[in-house]
Amino acid sequence: MEIQRTNPSQFLLSFFFLIFLNGISKDLHAFDGATNVDPFHLNRENFLDIQSYSFSAAQDRKWRRAEQGWRMTGGSLGLDLLFLRFQLKLMEKLSRGFSASVRIDHEEFYERKPLNFEIEVGWQSSFNLTFGIAGQPQFDKQNADYGAFITLGDRQESFLRLHQLRQNLFYNEKNLYDQSTQDPHPVENQIKGTWLGDDWEFGFKWTESLPMTLVDPTLDLDFSHEETQQRLLIEHQWNPDWTLGWQWKKFRSEKFREATISPDPVDHRYQEVRWSSQILQADGPLAQDWYLNAGLRYDMFRHHLVQLDAINDSEENSIHSYQWFGYMRQLLGNETAWETGIYFGEVEKSLINLEDLSKEEDRGLEGKLRISWEARNDYVGGGALMFTSTWNLDNFANDFWDGGNVTYQSTF
Numbered sequence: 001m002e003i004q005r006t007n008p009s010q011f012l013l014s015f016f017f018l019i020f021l022n023g024i025s026k027d028l029h030a031f032d033g034a035t036n037v038d039p040f041h042l043n044r045e046n047f048l049d050i051q052s053y054s055f056s057a058a059q060d061r062k063w064r065r066a067e068q069g070w071r072m073t074g075g076s077l078g079l080d081l082l083f084l085r086f087q088l089k090l091m092e093k094l095s096r097g098f099s100a101s102v103r104i105d106h107e108e109f110y111e112r113k114p115l116n117f118e119i120e121v122g123w124q125s126s127f128n129l130t131f132g133i134a135g136q137p138q139f140d141k142q143n144a145d146y147g148a149f150i151t152l153g154d155r156q157e158s159f160l161r162l163h164q165l166r167q168n169l170f171y172n173e174k175n176l177y178d179q180s181t182q183d184p185h186p187v188e189n190q191i192k193g194t195w196l197g198d199d200w201e202f203g204f205k206w207t208e209s210l211p212m213t214l215v216d217p218t219l220d221l222d223f224s225h226e227e228t229q230q231r232l233l234i235e236h237q238w239n240p241d242w243t244l245g246w247q248w249k250k251f252r253s254e255k256f257r258e259a260t261i262s263p264d265p266v267d268h269r270y271q272e273v274r275w276s277s278q279i280l281q282a283d284g285p286l287a288q289d290w291y292l293n294a295g296l297r298y299d300m301f302r303h304h305l306v307q308l309d310a311i312n313d314s315e316e317n318s319i320h321s322y323q324w325f326g327y328m329r330q331l332l333g334n335e336t337a338w339e340t341g342i343y344f345g346e347v348e349k350s351l352i353n354l355e356d357l358s359k360e361e362d363r364g365l366e367g368k369l370r371i372s373w374e375a376r377n378d379y380v381g382g383g384a385l386m387f388t389s390t391w392n393l394d395n396f397a398n399d400f401w402d403g404g405n406v407t408y409q410s411t412f
Contacts, residue, residue: 016140020109031186031212035223037257037269040303040317044347045366045402046077047299047321050109052343052370052390053083053405056293056327057245057283061235063382064194064203067091067156068412075388075405083109083405088117097124110301112310118165120149128153134165145169160193180216186225187212203233220260221267227253242284249294250276256309267308286328294326306354314354317353327370335377339386341370342393367393368402383410 003349053075054062072089077083084107089111091101104117122132129152135145147165172181187210191331194203209227228251235245242385281295299321307313307327327341349362369391376384386407391401 012304025181031188031209031225032116033114034111035214035225035257036112037255037266037271037305039305040315041081042110042301042317042319043078044301044319044321044349044362044364045345045368046109047297047319047347048323048325048343048345048366048368049075049077049300049390049402050083051279051297051323051325052341052368053407054085055407055409057281057327058241058291058293059409061243062411063087063409065156069409069411071407071409071411073405073407075390076403077109078403081109081112086115098122099124110275110303118283122149122151133333134163136165158194158196160191162191171307179218180214180221182212182214184210184212186210188227199237201233201235203231205229205231217262219262221262222256222258224256225254227251242282244280244282246278246280248276248278265307265309265313268307270308272302272304272305274300276300289331291329291331292326293329295324297321297323297325299323312353312355314356316352318350320348335375337376337384339370339372339374343368343370343391365394369393383408 002169012115053073055073057069059071063071066089066163068070068090070086070090072084072086074082074084074086086104086106088102088104090103091099093099094222099122100120101120102117103120104114104115106115118134118136120132120134122130124130129150132149132151134147134149137145145165145167147163149161149163151159151161153159167186169185171185172183173176188207189210190205190207192205192288194201207227207229209225211224211226214223215221230248230250232248233245234247235243237243254273255269255271257267257269262268277297277299279295281293283291283293286292294355299319301321302316302318304316305314323343323345325341327339328338330336331337340400343366345366347364347366351362352358370388371391372388374384374386376382384407387404388407392402
């Protein structure tokens with residue numbers, strides 16, 4: 001597929017025009033429904049695990065260009081939780097410029113999250129401008145969503161998108177489930193865009209989940225949530241084969257859950273989570289059928305938990321992970337490939353007891369070896385299924401095996 005380029009001046013003019021329209025229609029995805037407030041579980045090696053389980057730079061690039069596809073990756077973190085990433089985008093073009101699509105973008109690594117999907121119906125005008133409606137079907141209580149979106153350009157090329165969705169509009173109606181109510185309803189503001197130049201790609205995504213409150217008088221439960229997320233991507237293809245890219249992700253989530261009549265500690269918690277991650281990486285071929293992906297990564301994760309009914313159980317955990325990674329890939333025809341990757345990191349972990357402000361620190365080096373085998377279809381519409389085994393390099397004699405993961409991606 002030949003990528004069409006957008007004139008920068010026209011794109012910037014359209015950008016400021018849609019910023020003006022943002023006062024009328026903001027990009028909204030509603031609250032994901034995770035009303036649990038979980039304690040801290042991550043350990044020193046987890047961000048090395050997450051990087052080794054993540055999709056490669058080439059896979060991410062192919063995914064962004066594809067109109068349709070689905071992919072998933074999941075693996076052991078040595079905890080009660082798995083690392084999981086699942087994405088789906090399906091679209092059917094109809095007559096007279098209409099289209100219908102289904103989208104899922106699900107990721108979890110530090111807490112349990114329900115799987116949600118979004119349905120969209122759009123109409124594209126002759127000016128490469130798409131208008132549409134969107135919703136997230138729900139099945140507990142009388143929920144209904146409505147929303148609208150505006151997209152300038154093509155989502156597989158240069159585009160700018162604003163989208164509005166308001167969730168649970170009839171949640172407060174009485175029914176057979178419970179007497180809980182929401183006031184205000186979940187609302188999430190988002191703006192997303194990509195610009196493609198001859199050798200450059202710039203992408204961004206900004207999301208703000210507005211404060212929402214859930215009240216259940218039968219349980220004497222109050223729950224509130226708000227969240228912000230930011231993403232930024234810059235890639236430069238300095239020759240026909242090699243690409244240098246930088247990506248930055250950040251989020252902040254705040255939750256409060258208080259059930260006065262419940263003796264369970266999970267019903268008496270306040271939580272604030274902050275995560276910031278940066279990756280600088282290069283990828284390209286070394287020789288015929290050989291491919292290299294190598295880079296640097298930094299993660300900062302902070303988890304602030306206040307146990308409302310027992311202050312001595314309140315704590316703040318933080319992890320700073322500085323990581324170097326690299327892996328080699330060899331193609332074995334059109335049907336198989338194998339990879340080997342090495343991941344090293346210096347990790348600082350600290351725990352502060354909020355009752356007496358005492359602090360415990362844990363610092364050390366982490367190392368992992370990854371060996372993967374892939375069954376693949378290199379033709380149009382083909383997918384790739386990869387099985388991975390991960391090995392500890394920092395403690396090989398005592399605990400040599402560190403689990404594994406499965407990855408699949410298909411675009412069409």
